[in-house]
Amino acid sequence: MPSVTRLLPTPEAHDLLELTREIADKELAPHADDFEARGEFPRELIRTLGRSGLLGLPYSAEYGGAEQPYEVYLQVLEILASRWVGIAETVSVHTLACYPLAHHGTAEQRERWLPDLIGGELLGAYCLSEPAGGSDAANLTTKAVRDGDSYRVSGTKAWITHAGVADFYNVFCRTGGPGPKGISCLLAPADTPGLNPQTREKTMGLRSSPVAQIAFDDTVVPAERLIGGEGEGFRIAMGALDSGRLGIAACAIGLAQGALDYAVNYARERVQFGKPIIDLQGLGFMLADAATQISAARALMLHAARLRDAGLPYSIEAAKTKLFATDMAMQVATDAVQVLGGAGYVADHPVERYFREAKVLQIVEGTNQIQRMVIARSLAKD
Structure with missing residues (x-):
């Protein structure tokens, strides 16, 4: 790099x-x-x-x-x-x-x-999405019913990264009525009886990172593990996602930088028509555009992060950053495959893996269509 x-x-x-x-x-x-x-x-x-x-x-x-x-x-x-x-x-x-x-x-x-x-020894997971409502978090259906000093949790979470390998799970569940005000957050250890990771999904990319559904079968979680008060779960979830979107943007920028670096090194060494292919304008301009887009995404990310660090509102900037950075990473990974030509389509070179991995970044922590909705609504309010 x-x-x-x-x-x-x-x-x-x-x-x-x-x-x-x-x-x-x-x-x-x-x-x-x-x-x-x-x-x-x-x-x-x-x-x-x-x-x-x-x-x-x-x-x-x-x-x-x-x-x-x-x-x-x-x-x-x-x-x-x-x-x-x-x-x-x-x-x-x-x-x-x-x-x-x-x-x-x-x-x-x-x-x-x-x-x-x-501290480094324990690994966490975040259980918000559900099979029937990935983006519609305000209407999740997993329920937690108070039973003395505990909650009994029933339902299914979907697309949970670290399912089966995490040591603790943040479980967003319904403790009250419909809508966002009825959602709460429980912190459940992985060994809680009735917390059952299901079969791993067969994903296009990020295959080293397990993703699966989590089934809660009358799972008993002590009430002392309620994070925030009852009904505060949706606000907690959205605050976490603002930060998480910047994390995914950083992943996208790093992926794009890695893909660009590999494509540039390949283009310097690959000779066609008597010269390195990086000197061919069609490819050189493609790489120049990629480098520019990466720098623009990085600037957006750092701007949003500095707002967060200063305690200023940054939610809309996080949405812009996640949207731009992940769309950019998909384009840069696509172009990196193109620069390598046929070699880019085989597993001997990592750009085909970057291409497969870039796609999921446009989906997780709120799809890019959701980011556009968030941004558009902010414009309407302003």
């Missing part, structure tokens, strides 16, 4: 990004193709990231986090994704899964559970 001049907000940020590059190059990149081909989740590699402090970057040092600004955390994700987007997505989802407790838990809940969640 070529050097990019970065204006960093903290003295330790430079060293943190250098550490991330070292781990990504030495520990992650050599194993990416193998794990993806076998569809195996790299649990020990994730523990390595945790022990290096990369699973709790934006969270308070009081609970074991690194207390880094979000713009630094996103640049870490970008570096990871440029080597192996499946790993970066895991870090992004885990960070998302820590959000409800970190931002809405009581002081007692945070003190009791948060250090383990962000």
Whole structure:
């Protein structure tokens, strides 16, 4: 990956990004193709990231986090994704899964559970989507009925990243009436009886990252594991998704950078018509456009992150960033395959994997059609 001049907000940020590059190059990149081909989740590699402090970057040092600004955390994700987007997505989802407790838990809940969640040994999952309502989160149907000092949860969640490998699950469920005001959030350990991960989905890309439905069969979750009050779950979920959308944008930018870097190196070495194909205007201009679009997406991401770090509204900027960055990554990955020609269509080169992986980024954390709805509604209100 070529050097990019970065204006960093903290003295330790430079060293943190250098550490991330070292781990990504030495520990992650050599194993990416193998794990993806076998569809195996790299649990020990994730523990390595945790022990290096990369699973709790934006969270308070009081609970074991690194207390880094979000713009630094996103640049870490970008570096990871440029080597192996499946790993970066895991870090992004885990960070998302820590959000409800970190931002809405009581002081007692945070003190009791948060250090383990962000300390690197435990991995989280986020259970919001359902089979019949992926984007319509306000109308989810999974129910939690209060029974003494516990809740009994029944229903099914769908498209859950880390299903079957996570150590804890944020479960968004209906404790009240219809609509968003009836939704609450429970933090359930993976070994809770009745919490049953189903058969893994056979996905187009990110095959090292397990995705499956989670069935809740009269699952008993102690009431002390309610995060926020009853009826606050939808607000918690949406706040988490604003942050999560920036994480997915960072993954998209890193993926696009990795695809561009590979295509550029190939185009420098591949000779046709007596010269490297990068000197052919049709391909050179394609690569120039890709480089420009990556820089534009990165600028959008950092702008949104700086708003978040300053405590200013950033929800609409997060939607814009996720929309632009993931559409851009899909286009750059497509063009990288085109630059390689027939070689880009075979698994001997990683661009075919980048192409398959880019597609899902336009879907997760709110499809890009949902992002357009969010942006359009904000324009109508303004």
